[in-house]
Amino acid sequence: MSIFDILDVGSSGLAAQRMRQEIISSNIANASTTRTPGGGPYVRKDVVFETANVTSKFGEVLSALTQNGLRGVQVSEILQDNRPPQRRFQPNHPDADADGYVRYPNVNIIAEMVNMVEATRSYEANLTIMNASKSMALRAIELGK
Amino acid sequence: MEIADNPILKVLGRVLDVSSRRASIVAANVANVDTPGYKAKSFDFDAALAACEERQIGMAPTRTHPGHLAMSLTSTQVVEREDDSASERNDGNTVDIEREMADLLEAELMFAASSRLIAKKIEMLRASIS
Numbered sequence: 001m002s003i004f005d006i007l008d009v010g011s012s013g014l015a016a017q018r019m020r021q022e023i024i025s026s027n028i029a030n031a032s033t034t035r036t037p038g039g040g041p042y043v044r045k046d047v048v049f050e051t052a053n054v055t056s057k058f059g060e061v062l063s064a065l066t067q068n069g070l071r072g073v074q075v076s077e078i079l080q081d082n083r084p085p086q087r088r089f090q091p092n093h094p095d096a097d098a099d100g101y102v103r104y105p106n107v108n109i110i111a112e113m114v115n116m117v118e119a120t121r122s123y124e125a126n127l128t129i130m131n132a133s134k135s136m137a138l139r140a141i142e143l144g145k
Numbered sequence: 146m147e148i149a150d151n152p153i154l155k156v157l158g159r160v161l162d163v164s165s166r167r168a169s170i171v172a173a174n175v176a177n178v179d180t181p182g183y184k185a186k187s188f189d190f191d192a193a194l195a196a197c198e199e200r201q202i203g204m205a206p207t208r209t210h211p212g213h214l215a216m217s218l219t220s221t222q223v224v225e226r227e228d229d230s231a232s233e234r235n236d237g238n239t240v241d242i243e244r245e246m247a248d249l250l251e252a253e254l255m256f257a258a259s260s261r262l263i264a265k266k267i268e269m270l271r272a273s274i275s
Contacts, residue, residue, distance in 0.1 A: 003165060006172045013176030020179075049180040070173035070223065073180055118179075125175045125242055132253050133168050139260045140161065144267065 005070075006133040008054040012072030013126035019075045020047045020119045024112050031107040034095045042105040044081035049073050081106055154266055157259045163188070164256035170223060171249045174240050181236035185245075189224045 023045050030042035052074035083106045091100030167188050177183040226239060233239045 006165075006169045009169070009172040009176045013172075013178075016176070016179075049177070051177055051180055051183060070169055070186065071177070072173065073176045121242075122175075122178050125178065125246070126172075128246070129168070129172045129175055129249055132249055133165070133172065136165060136168060136253060136256045139257060143260055143263055 003133055003137045005054065007130055009070065009072040010126045010130035010133075012052060012054050012074060014123060014130075016047075016049055016073045016075050017119045017123040017126065021116065021123075023047050023078060024116045024119065027105075027107050028109065028112050028116075030105060031109055031112075033105060034093075034102060041085045041103045042107070043085075044083075044105060044107045046079045046081055047075050048077050048079055050076035151266070151270075154263060157263045157266070160255060160259035161263075164252045164259070167252040168249060168256075171245045171252065174245050175242065178238070178240045178242055178245075181238060183238050183240065185226045185239045185241065186223050187226045187248075 027044050033042040036042055050073070051071040054072035085103040085106050087101040088104055089100055090096055090102045093102045096102050170186050170188055174185050232241050
């Protein structure tokens with residue numbers, strides 16, 4: 001694994017965390033959305049991460065497939081959170097049902113915020129490592145001077 | 146003494162190698178900090194040391210079958226961290242971000258130290274040549 005593979009692994013982490021941020025921002029933006037094209041309120045979404053190969057070199061892929069290989073990360077799927085929507089009594093709301101209840105998305109803003117902080121921290125950690133390996137590579141270039 | 150065969154430069158070169166290897170392990174662990182079921186990897190110094198000792202006393206493992214993979218320094222020394230079962234999260238992930246950052250710092254410092262030593266060594270060689 002060379003210095004460029006470290007950058008590849010790091011950037012796979014950045015991409016995965018950014019994707020997570022996008023999903024979180026979509027959840028927060030739609031925290032009060034009661035209408036969707038599919039009908040009903042917005043349904044909260046969540047990402048699932050899985051390890052991924054970051055290289056196409058045969059030897060690297062082979063060693064990554066064995067237990068000890070080093071692998072990057074990718075978003076394997078975006079899940080829908082199937083918890084029931086929150087029901088709030090708002091009889092004057094245009095989307096209220098016969099009993100006067102409006103179905104709001106199952107988004108918990110506080111949980112989303114916590115997720116967001118976590119994603120930001122993970123993003124920063126990946127960046128730190130990319131910076132560190134870059135400075136190591138630069139130092140190696142300086143060697144002969 | 147041959148300049149190219151300088152043992153000190155060789156050892157320092159190995160340190161650079163090992164340090165960047167450790168950084169790549171940290172990179173993989175941090176990238177997978179949120180991957181369910183991922184087990185943190187670490188660099189196995191015992192295996193690395195054993196490999197070096199074997200090479201020095203000429204007892205490198207022999208391949209008894211051509212289909213066997215060669216004992217390379219890259220694949221045998223990455224192991225799952227053993228003492229991390231206590232910090233395993235509910236999703237089965239064992240990456241400890243603080244520990245990874247400490248590892249990275251250590252690898253970076255070792256790399257900086259040995260690269261500076263190599264630079265000095267080359268400087269000395271150059272001084273003796275001119």
